[in-house]
Amino acid sequence: MFRSILDPDVRVLLPDGTSRRLIDYLLPSALMMLAALLLSISIFLPYWSFKMNAPQYPKGLRVDVFVTHLAGDVEETDALNHYLGMPPLNDGGQLERSISALAITSMGLLLVASVFVHNRWAALLSIPVVAYPLVFLADLYLILYRYGHSIDPNSALGGAIEPFTPPLFGEGKIGQFGTLAAAEPGLYLAVLASVVILIGLYFHRAAYRPIVEARRRLAAERAAA
């Protein structure tokens, strides 16, 4: 079956008369599509989580951040945070959550489009996805920063709390709570999509550069003739 899919006996004839294996051209397209697929799946998985452990919460508290919504012990976390004067969790990232599904779908479509662009501009179309995990983290940091710097001084403990930024990753301590912030499968998939794109671009370049160069040579030869 794989033989027929990869068609190893089929070769692509380049403008200058040389030929390359078909698979050289299938591979970058497949990788771009794979990246689009990984990105699509990530919409349904949590990107980041925040866990809190305290004696009176034997199962701990956990909030999962999806690109579209928050899940887990959001109400209880809010109930506790109100003592510190922190805003409700759902106040942060409202714009991002409202456009995330559309934005990610659009980025995926750009990746699909890049399959049909057989020159260096394909890289341009994939830049948003490659950069996406970093943009997500930067945005999350901003949300966390705002969150820790919006303390209501009139809350029970608000007057005693210095503004702070909850850590993006790793352990922390708030009152009796030990906290742990960590990346989750959605973010891993997004990062993986970026890596797959970079590999895809490498093979894309390997496949299409000879075509571009062949055309150039032909054009130069024609001009010389």
Next chain:
Amino acid sequence: MKRRLSLALVATLLAGCGQQAAPTAAPGTGALPVDAAAVAAERGLTADDVYAAVSTYQPSGRMDDYILFSSGGQAGQVFVIGVPSMRILRTIAVFAPEPWQGYGFGDETTEVLRGGDMPDGTELNWGDTHHPNLSETNGEYDGEFLFINDKANARLAVIDLRDFETKQIIKNPNSLSDHGGSFVTPNTEYVVEGPQYATPIGWEYAPVEEYNDKYRDLITFWKFDRVAGRVDEGQSFQIELPPYWQDLCDAGKAVSDGWMFCNSINTELATGGVEDGNPPFEAGTTQNDTDYLHVINWKKAAELVAAGKAEDINGIQVLPLDVAASEGVLYFVPEPKSPHGSDVTPNGAYIVVGGKLDPHVTIYSFEKIQTAIASGGLETDPYGVPVIPLDAAKEAQVELGLGPLHTVYDDQGYAYTTLFLDSAVARWTLGGEYADKHPEEPWTLVQKLPVQYNVGHLTAAEGDTMSPDGKYLVAMSKWSIDRFNNVGPLKPQNFQLIDIGNTGEHMRVLYDLPIGIGEPHYAQIIKADKLKALEVYPEVGWNPDTWSVDPNAVLDAKDARVERNGNNVEIWMTVIRSHFTPERIEINQGDHVIWHLTNLERTPDATHGFALGGYNINLSLEPGEARTVEFDATQPGTFIYYCTEFCSALHLEMLGYFLVKP
């Protein structure tokens, strides 16, 4: 086997203080830590004591395998107890106001409680709870509902085991005394409230001299609507019985499904009057050598009621005694001296009846009863009820000891009967299809285990189902005398956990649990994993009575408000750690107050109380729960409402001012 290993395990370490010291520890069992052995020696614990301790001790956080639901006696409650640890997990308020659960202090729970008042409005604020019974599906506990009766006032209560709260109390419209409740039929089609002391129907006045003609007992079949989770009074019926003081009942199962069996104690028709030179009740009711086991075809009775053979009395269909007697609904079988208990074996084939003044238990065969009924030609008692001769229905009699009362069963073909006068639990063997399950001869006494003291009921793990589990039995003793620290003249009762896991003469007491809250009667033990209780109510704003979100629930503190409409003041309040919204309410003296409260919490155990000092109001608002309390602001002044369930570090700060302008 487990017992032997454990015994050996501790025996070597308790050299000198063990009663049953085995020579060596069994290999590969490890050893009791030296410090633990030292504690056991210092406290003078025997090997048996250590065995009992390790059989029942639950480390923190470990759940019990079984849950026992016990009657709370005069407390009018139900006690929930873990087995084998015998830790009291909670009480369930039923027939009496109970402040911790906020039961009967102003909100809808008060309406449940008031639902059981006397027809003329006389408030009943206690109950003599006797026999809790779990709902059954195909003769097995299903863990959905619990029923319990109030002997003092002839009432029945329905408890929903999703939230362990009482949902309904019904006052029997025609009876004032019940005892044989609240036994269920195998699919909980009916919850049966058996009677006790006879009165005229509807407890109307009639001279005691007219006892034989006017006084009656009534057995009530309350139709249970499982979907609604309530008894449907309109579909329920009663059967008129002679005033024989029926006592305890049990529903047939499997072969005997469709039948009900109740013992009785006053076929003498004694009416007391010791002050006039008559024999006192205690003597008058014990003159006959036998009373009557009542054999009731309830499916037939239901058909007759449906066919219009019953008459409506005070809103419930009553099948007259003559119809029941002539239409094959009611039969009697003699049962020896001062009978007590009526307990159907798990396979439904036998009915076991004790006799308070007879050393035997009498075992009746359902098959023989049916044969006798089919052969006809039965003589009748003075009320026209056919009487099956004892010998025609008897399968066996087993001599157990003095004062046999109640019988339960295990999975090894043994029956267990309490002996009140002997203060013992008797283990004896069943015959028939059970004969191969145990090593002993059928219908013989195996062991009598002393218990302390004057044991009444007993209960075994799933012991009233069609497939008992064995393992554990709890003997419920009326007197504890010297078993516990002296707490004054009113002594606690004694629940004793008994290990019945081994065959033969190896029953032993594992644990004594004092019950100093009421004098329980019966109890049932269900496998813990059959219970599916909620951690928190399903949604915020949940009304536990309608089992839906309450239309007056406030789901967001932003919607909390006070509205006035003439002299009616309606308050919509949210409750969450650690504040009420609103925190100041100002009204006028004489206003009628309707106060809706919603606990917004979603976290297990984040319960808030709501007390309004001076107005006799206290609610328990469990996570998600919505309640409404209604009252007239008769007292002017400055009042305080506050959270009565310690909820958070700032619990003391959770309060509000309720200002009533004169």
